Amino acid sequence: MYIGIDLGGTNIVAGIVDENGQIKYQESVPTMNERTSEAIIQDIVNLINIAIEGYKIPRKDIKAIGIGIPGLVDFKTGNVARCVNLNWKDVPLASMVENAAKIPVFINNDATVAGLAEFEAGIMKGYQSGILLTLGTGIGGGIILKGQIYDGAHGVASEIGHMVVGENFYDCNCGKNGCLETYASSTAIIKYTKKLMVEDKIYSSIFEKLNGNLDTLNGKIIFDAAKEGDAVANQVINRMAKYLGIGIVNLINVIDPDIFIIGGGLSKAGTFLLQKVREEVNKNIHYNTIATGKIELSQLGNDAGLIGAALLGKHRN
Amino acid sequence: MYIGIDLGGTNIVAGIVDENGQIKYQESVPTMNERTSEAIIQDIVNLINIAIEGYKIPRKDIKAIGIGIPGLVDFKTGNVARCVNLNWKDVPLASMVENAAKIPVFINNDATVAGLAEFEAGIMKGYQSGILLTLGTGIGGGIILKGQIYDGAHGVASEIGHMVVGENFYDCNCGKNGCLETYASSTAIIKYTKKLMVEDKIYSSIFEKLNGNLDTLNGKIIFDAAKEGDAVANQVINRMAKYLGIGIVNLINVIDPDIFIIGGGLSKAGTFLLQKVREEVNKNIHYNTIATGKIELSQLGNDAGLIGAALLGKHRN
Numbered sequence: 001m002y003i004g005i006d007l008g009g010t011n012i013v014a015g016i017v018d019e020n021g022q023i024k025y026q027e028s029v030p031t032m033n034e035r036t037s038e039a040i041i042q043d044i045v046n047l048i049n050i051a052i053e054g055y056k057i058p059r060k061d062i063k064a065i066g067i068g069i070p071g072l073v074d075f076k077t078g079n080v081a082r083c084v085n086l087n088w089k090d091v092p093l094a095s096m097v098e099n100a101a102k103i104p105v106f107i108n109n110d111a112t113v114a115g116l117a118e119f120e121a122g123i124m125k126g127y128q129s130g131i132l133l134t135l136g137t138g139i140g141g142g143i144i145l146k147g148q149i150y151d152g153a154h155g156v157a158s159e160i161g162h163m164v165v166g167e168n169f170y171d172c173n174c175g176k177n178g179c180l181e182t183y184a185s186s187t188a189i190i191k192y193t194k195k196l197m198v199e200d201k202i203y204s205s206i207f208e209k210l211n212g213n214l215d216t217l218n219g220k221i222i223f224d225a226a227k228e229g230d231a232v233a234n235q236v237i238n239r240m241a242k243y244l245g246i247g248i249v250n251l252i253n254v255i256d257p258d259i260f261i262i263g264g265g266l267s268k269a270g271t272f273l274l275q276k277v278r279e280e281v282n283k284n285i286h287y288n289t290i291a292t293g294k295i296e297l298s299q300l301g302n303d304a305g306l307i308g309a310a311l312l313g314k315h316r317n
Numbered sequence: 318m319y320i321g322i323d324l325g326g327t328n329i330v331a332g333i334v335d336e337n338g339q340i341k342y343q344e345s346v347p348t349m350n351e352r353t354s355e356a357i358i359q360d361i362v363n364l365i366n367i368a369i370e371g372y373k374i375p376r377k378d379i380k381a382i383g384i385g386i387p388g389l390v391d392f393k394t395g396n397v398a399r400c401v402n403l404n405w406k407d408v409p410l411a412s413m414v415e416n417a418a419k420i421p422v423f424i425n426n427d428a429t430v431a432g433l434a435e436f437e438a439g440i441m442k443g444y445q446s447g448i449l450l451t452l453g454t455g456i457g458g459g460i461i462l463k464g465q466i467y468d469g470a471h472g473v474a475s476e477i478g479h480m481v482v483g484e485n486f487y488d489c490n491c492g493k494n495g496c497l498e499t500y501a502s503s504t505a506i507i508k509y510t511k512k513l514m515v516e517d518k519i520y521s522s523i524f525e526k527l528n529g530n531l532d533t534l535n536g537k538i539i540f541d542a543a544k545e546g547d548a549v550a551n552q553v554i555n556r557m558a559k560y561l562g563i564g565i566v567n568l569i570n571v572i573d574p575d576i577f578i579i580g581g582g583l584s585k586a587g588t589f590l591l592q593k594v595r596e597e598v599n600k601n602i603h604y605n606t607i608a609t610g611k612i613e614l615s616q617l618g619n620d621a622g623l624i625g626a627a628l629l630g631k632h633r634n
């Protein structure tokens with residue numbers, strides 16, 4: 001058995017997960033990310049103890065604890081290098097939890113562990129290589145090569161949201177222009193919808209849906225409007241799919257995996273989004289005699305982060 | 318001992334190469350690429366025999382023959398899938414040479430084998446992962462991960478010249494817009510120089526250098542003019558470096574190797590280009606506490622193609 005922790009900006013989820021990636025027990029608390037890292041880490045330790053007691057499992061039967069973090073790990077120090085949402089910089093998360101819990105602790109990026117979950121227990125099962133793109137507030141990436149997590153030489157591989165794929169009307173938080181996440185995250189499609197409606201003054205049914213209050217706009221509302229035929233929403237989603245297509249073709253031209261997986265909150269748009277992305281990819285492949293990676297939707301959805309975190313220990317042992 | 322063949326659009330070079338990547342014997346003939354694939358392959362077989370006789374080595378002491386091709390290999394069939402310069406499509410190069418020479422034959426993309434050469438005998442020696450970018454008429458890529466050639470699941474990985482990094486004023490041969498090779502190949506910088514001089518009518522010392530005949534413009538002339546302070550040439554090279562920087566940062570964000578190597582004809586511009594590229598990469602790295610890959614110039618230059626082709630056999634055995 002393994003314990004997984006999905007450390008998010010909103011909630012901390014802890015779970016007991018078996019070797020096959022089945023969640024056996026689950027508990028969560030709000031992150032309250034304005035607190036210190038020490039307070040949040042204390043909550044993680046408490047959740048671990050609650051899970052062990054709640055599932056009534058002897059502590060010695062837990063092989064490892066895995067934590068998926070919304071940021072970058074510095075594999076040289078073993079510390080969390082940076083979590084923008086939590087305002088963490090160089091936090092020794094793994095060693096602090098390990099000292100308290102007396103169980104080996106492994107940490108990795110949340111999208112990377114979600115990729116591992118899809119490989120071990122989801123849509124990537126049976127493939128040797130795959131890339132998961134998590135489309136949420138930003139865009140994360142998880143890369144599996146030869147059946148293993150691929151972290152790169154300095155642990156910064158798979159930062160797919162910051163791959164430049166075009167030239168955009170606004171800069172990315174990272175300082176660059178044209179990052180994939182400025183085209184295909186929920187932040188990006190909200191921004192582009194507002195630009196069309198407010199700046200370019202184009203009418204959209206979204207205005208009525210929100211009773212005129214654009215501050216409550218979110219990705220789901222845009223996708224719903226697009227499915228209903230709203231022109232602005234369709235322009236937004238088609239642009240998102242265009243750049244996702246470019247991003248995936250870039251990844252084919254560089255990594256060429258067996259399979260791509262679309263995950264994260266926006267993937268709930270389902271085949272409506274998937275079909276558009278597949279079409280854009282097909283348009284941009286310049287060698288048509290050779291097969292390239294399949295493109296599918298995530299199978300584990302929200303559970304991927306928890307399952308993948310837990311299975312970090314299985315993967316490292 | 319190994320035999321390497323560097324099959325280019327202009328020349329076919331054959332050589333006998335030892336285990337350490339030292340060239341012991343070398344011979345070449347013009348490719349005359351308007352001929353049939355059969356005629357060109359016959360020349361390759363003849364060159365192999367000439368090399369064996371010229372170096373006076375018993376045929377049984379040649380462990381393998383490796384061929385670097387200016388195109389894509391279909392690893393499923395073992396055939397050359399496509400060589401645009403040679404007008405080849407689905408040519409069974411390896412099996413035809415193997416049948417004639419009675420020695421095992423391995424083939425791979427020319428930039429990939431050049432990367433292998435730098436790994437075995439050049440600037441990448443001692444590193445576990447690296448990416449070679451060959452800046453020539455187009456841009457090729459060679460990826461080494463965990464000490465091995467990385468081809469991807471369908472053999473189309475490392476087509477780095479076709480990674481989209483911006484939105485450009487002309488389309489790539491592949492049909493897409495914004496491919497790295499439309500910014501940073503010799504074709505690209507010639508095109509942009511002409512655009513500035515002819516379309517935008519900006520004065521450049523290049524006009525005098527060429528006695529007014531822009532048809533003879535090449536990469537070296539642009540770099541020479543830039544080094545002498547010509548404003549147009551500097552604008553062109555700075556733009557090239559900017560997009561090379563974006564391309565390398567994309568590769569850091571996706572693959573994160575130990576080292577990047579700038580090779581191909583344009584790399585003869587040396588530290589003048591290297592410094593600019595390093596500055597552009599540093600500008601675009603958004604996590605400054607973690608080290609990222611070094612960026613260096615190719616060490617083996619023109620010989621990399623021959624040496625790497627020869628060492629394909631060492632690598633596969």
